[in-house]
Amino acid sequence: MSANQDTFKKIISHSKEYGFIFQSSEIYDGLSAVYDYAQNGVELKNNIKKYWWASMVQMNDNIVGLDSSILMHPKTWKASGHVDAFNDPLIDNKDSKLRYRADVLIEDQITKIESKIQKEINKAKKRFGDSFDEQQFIKTNHRVLDNKKKIDDITKAMKKCFDDDDLVELKKLIDNLGISDPVSGSKNWTEIKQFNLMFSTKIGASSDSASEIYLRPETAQGIFVNFLNVQKSSRKKIPFGIAQIGKAFRNEIIARQFIFRMREFEQMEMQFFVKPGTQSEWYKKWKESRMNWHKSLGISEDNYRFHDHDKLAHYADAACDIEFKFPFGFKELEGIHSRTNFDLTQHESHSGRKLKYFDPEISESYVPYVVETSIGLDRMFLAILSSSYVEEELENDSIRTVLKIPPFLAPQKAAILPLVKKDGLSEYARKIFDNLKIYFNVTFDEKDAIGRRYRRQDAIGTPICITIDHDSIKDDSVTLRFRDSMEQIRISVSKLRSEIDKCTSLSNWLN
Ligand code: ATP
Numbered sequence: 001m002s003a004n005q006d007t008f009k010k011i012i013s014h015s016k017e018y019g020f021i022f023q024s025s026e027i028y029d030g031l032s033a034v035y036d037y038a039q040n041g042v043e044l045k046n047n048i049k050k051y052w053w054a055s056m057v058q059m060n061d062n063i064v065g066l067d068s069s070i071l072m073h074p075k076t077w078k079a080s081g082h083v084d085a086f087n088d089p090l091i092d093n094k095d096s097k098l099r100y101r102a103d104v105l106i107e108d109q110i111t112k113i114e115s116k117i118q119k120e121i122n123k124a125k126k127r128f129g130d131s132f133d134e135q136q137f138i139k140t141n142h143r144v145l146d147n148k149k150k151i152d153d154i155t156k157a158m159k160k161c162f163d164d165d166d167l168v169e170l171k172k173l174i175d176n177l178g179i180s181d182p183v184s185g186s187k188n189w190t191e192i193k194q195f196n197l198m199f200s201t202k203i204g205a206s207s208d209s210a211s212e213i214y215l216r217p218e219t220a221q222g223i224f225v226n227f228l229n230v231q232k233s234s235r236k237k238i239p240f241g242i243a244q245i246g247k248a249f250r251n252e253i254i255a256r257q258f259i260f261r262m263r264e265f266e267q268m269e270m271q272f273f274v275k276p277g278t279q280s281e282w283y284k285k286w287k288e289s290r291m292n293w294h295k296s297l298g299i300s301e302d303n304y305r306f307h308d309h310d311k312l313a314h315y316a317d318a319a320c321d322i323e324f325k326f327p328f329g330f331k332e333l334e335g336i337h338s339r340t341n342f343d344l345t346q347h348e349s350h351s352g353r354k355l356k357y358f359d360p361e362i363s364e365s366y367v368p369y370v371v372e373t374s375i376g377l378d379r380m381f382l383a384i385l386s387s388s389y390v391e392e393e394l395e396n397d398s399i400r401t402v403l404k405i406p407p408f409l410a411p412q413k414a415a416i417l418p419l420v421k422k423d424g425l426s427e428y429a430r431k432i433f434d435n436l437k438i439y440f441n442v443t444f445d446e447k448d449a450i451g452r453r454y455r456r457q458d459a460i461g462t463p464i465c466i467t468i469d470h471d472s473i474k475d476d477s478v479t480l481r482f483r484d485s486m487e488q489i490r491i492s493v494s495k496l497r498s499e500i501d502k503c504t505s506l507s508n509w510l511n
Contacts, residue, residue, distance in 0.1 A: 008327035011389050012258055014401065018459050020044065020385065021259065033255030033263045040460050041381075043411035043441060045266075047506075048380050049245055051409065052268045054510055055293055056243040063241035063270065064234050068222025070247055074213050076221050077198065079350035080343060081314055086217060087194035089167060090253050091174070096184035101253050102170055102192045105179050106158050110151050111329050117147050159310045167192040197250045199263075215249035220372060222246070223271045224343045227368075228355055231273075238357055238368055239282065241272040245377065257328060259378040266377035273368040275359065276341065282371045283318050283338040290336055290373050291322060296509060297406050299387045305330060315342035322375075324383045333383055334375035341367040384409065388461065403461030404484055406509070413440040413504040414464040415457045421446050429468040432478070432493060440500055458483055463503055466496065 015021040020041035023030035037045050057065045077083050089102040120143055125132050138144055154177065161170040171192050180187045199215040216222065223230075223242045230242055245268045252261050259265075274282045287306070294304055302325070309319040316337045324333040344355045344367045356365040388404040407413070414436065418429035426446055433444045443462070445453050450467060457465050467479040476493045482503075491499060502508075 004327045004329075007389070008258075008386070010391075011327065011386050014389065014459070015041070015385065020460075033252060033261060035259055035262060035378075040411040044384070044405065044409060044461075045377065045381055047409040047411075048377060048384070049268065051506060051509065052375070052377075052380075053243065053245065054506060056241070056270050059510055060241070062236060062239065063243055063272075064230060064236065066223060066226060066230060066242050066244045067246065068219070068226060068244060070216050070249075071203070071213055072216060072221060072225070075350050076225060076347075077214050077217075079346040080221050080224075081346070082198055082214075082217055083196075085314055086198055087196050088253050089170060089192045090195040091171070091192045092190040093181040093184065093186055094188040094190060095186035096181050098181060098183055099253055100181075102167075102174060103158065103162075104254060105174060106154060106177070108182070109177055109179055110154055113147050113151050113154075115329075117144050120144050120147075155310060162311050167194070195251075195253060197252065199249045199251055216247075217250050218248050218374070219244050219246045219267045219269045220271060220374065221343070223269065224347055224355075224370075225351075227271075227273065227344060228357075231357060238359060239272060239274045239278070241270050243268075243270040245269075257326075259382050260326065260328075260331065262378055267374055268377050268380075269372065269374045271339075272371045272373075273357070274371060276366055276369050279338050279340070279369040279371060280318065283336065286371050286373050287320060287336050290334060290375075294322060294324075294333075297384070297409075299384070299406075303383075303387060304333075307332070313337070315339045324379070326382065327386050333379050334373065337372045337374070339370040339372050341369050343370065344368065400455060400458055402458040402483060405461035407463035407504040408506045408509055410461045410463050410504065411441065412443045412457070412460065412462045414442045414466055414500050415453070415462050416442060416444045417450060417453050417465055417467050418446050419450060419467060419469045423470060424473055425468050425470070428473055432466065432468065432496065436496065436500070439497060440504065454481065464500060 018040060019038040022036045022038050024034040024036050025031050053065070056063050090099060091102045091105070092099050120141060121134060121137065124137050124141070125134070154173075157173050158170070161167070161173060168191075171189065174189060175187075178187065198217050200212050201215065202211045203213045204211055223244055227242070230236075231240070234240075245266065247264060248267050249264050252263055255261055255263060272282060272286065291304065291306070295301055304325075305323050307321045307323050309316075309321070312319055317340050318338040320336050321332040322334040322336070323330040347353075348355045348367065355367060357368050358365045384405060385403070390402050390404055392400050392402060394400055416429050416433045416436070418425040429444065429446070433442060436442045445456070447453070454465055461483070463483045465481040465483075467481065469479065472478050472493070477490050478493055478496070479488050479490055480499065481488045
């Protein structure tokens with residue numbers, strides 16, 4: 001097992017042990033690719049939502065919020081193209097009986113070649129030491145160049161298959177690349193078929209096919225069909241945006257990698273409506289702005305990269321992903337898409353209603369163009385969890401496991417820990433807890449030795465521990481212990497609120 005896989009396994013079991021994520025319906029052996037957020041998980045998830053919402057809606061006076069329903073009129077999904085085209089290319093391995101997405105098998109092959117390039121670079125780095133010029137090496141080393149060409153060729157061939165909708169050629173590509181089942185090693189593949197990812201159900205008591213509806217596969221369409229309602233009632237002028245956080249459902253073919261690919265998940269989407277012709281300028285602006293948002297979290301910048309799409313969705317004139325270095329490699333975290341006027345025009349023609357905006361500046365009506373930013377909340381959760389999980393060797397040779405979650409996102413902002421239960425310390429600490437709980441999520445723990453209690457708080461990412469000892473009762477002072485540095489300071493109880501606020505308040509991050 002590679003070191004990264006090993007870390008990933010540890011993160012998954014840490015999530016369960018410390019109340020972040022449980023498998024759904026675990027007592028019935030679980031439901032594949034469906035997860036529940038436990039007591040600490042739900043706090044972290046809510047804090048990520050709050051941060052995204054504040055960055056979008058609170059910080060931009062031209063963006064407003066929406067909470068549209070999961071169930072929508074079935075014509076919505078005909079108009080959006082999901083009924084006819086929301087498919088993934090499915091391929092089965094005849095020996096292992098395992099099912100895969102053909103494009104993912106090919107992309108994994110590309111990732112393997114990318115890691116070969118990285119290995120060459122690392123080897124050369126070691127050999128040449130300080131004098132190593134990485135850019136020069138990438139441009140000139142023949143093994144790197146050969147591998148880069150291979151990646152280019154595969155990417156182009158795959159794009160052509162999708163452009164031509166040619167599943168036979170796509171299968172040939174898998175055969176020619178010698179791609180084998182990652183689990184069994186078998187190369188005995190079936191033909192490729194298209195598989196629609198939407199979950200369907202019936203509305204009301206009627207069983208005829210006209211009553212078939214879908215669980216939404218994205219939150220975006222709820223925004224599009226409400227576009228004019230929101231614009232008119234908010235009196236916003238273009239350019240303006242509508243933001244929404246909500247559940248989406250996809251019957252994913254492969255459902256591995258924990259909460260990275262789920263069948264029920266949450267999206268945080270913002271659709272920005274702009275004047276036709278200005279979309280590419282806004283696309284660039286949002287691309288930059290979203291990357292800055294990620295970087296503002298203080299997670300190492302090496303974990304992020306852009307991936308510009310060669311294969312554009314039917315609705316887009318430009319698209320990219322922000323990819324994150326998950327323990328299993330760089331994968332999509334957020335999509336930024338210039339969606340043209342495709343969705344609004346489609347809804348106009350399927351509903352027979354006008355979705356035009358009257359632009360007072362040019363005294364003309366038009367269907368606006370749309371730039372979308374769409375991030376998976378669960379993938380963001382995994383990005384934060386996996387980048388903050390650290391095993392630190394201490395001076396006494398013991399290991400402490402600590403979640404270095406950005407403090408304002410931490411499930412608990414502070415833990416109140418009386419050194420012992422007796423001598424009135426417990427009662428004194430309770431009073432501190434009662435005063436602070438009005439302002440912050442704080443927790444109280446008086447069981448076990450203080451060292452073990454610190455470790456428990458480290459493991460859930462609590463940024464500050466407040467220890468109450470015998471002196472506290474005499475002089476109203478307490479010890480603050482900071483999670484990352486383990487530094488301890490003594491402060492007056494009267495300063496606790498401002499100290500916690502300084503370290504953990506969301507407003508410090510919003511700028
Ligand atoms: P992928 O290529 O990984 O299937 P996608 O390109 O289909 O993703 P989008 O339709 O652009 O994804 O959705 C926007 C965001 O929603 C993605 O960037 C991702 O963070 C999130 N997302 C999509 N599918 C899932 C899923 N099955 N589980 C969790 N998050 C998801």
